[in-house]
Amino acid sequence: MAEIKIVCDYPRSPRKLWQAMTDPAKLLGAVRKKMLTVGLPALLANLDDTGALRKPLAGA
Incomplete structure (x- = not known):
């Protein structure tokens, strides 16, 4: 079974x-926001085999 990784470009520093790692609510909030803005199907369709985003998503 293939492993699916969701990559979020938050936070950069x-x-x-x-x-964010010490406050899971902030990290989950960032993932939720991205899924609500671009949609889960669009997010998953834009992942390559390693789980990285192929290109920036519109609305992200």
Whole structure:
């Protein structure tokens, strides 16, 4: 079975990444926001085999 990874470009700085990792609600909020703006099917269709985004999504 293939593993699906959802890549979120939030946050970019190491400090904000650490804060997001220590506060799961913020990280889940960012993922939820991206899914609501571009949609889950569009997000999953834009992933390559490694789970990285092929190109920026419209509305993201």
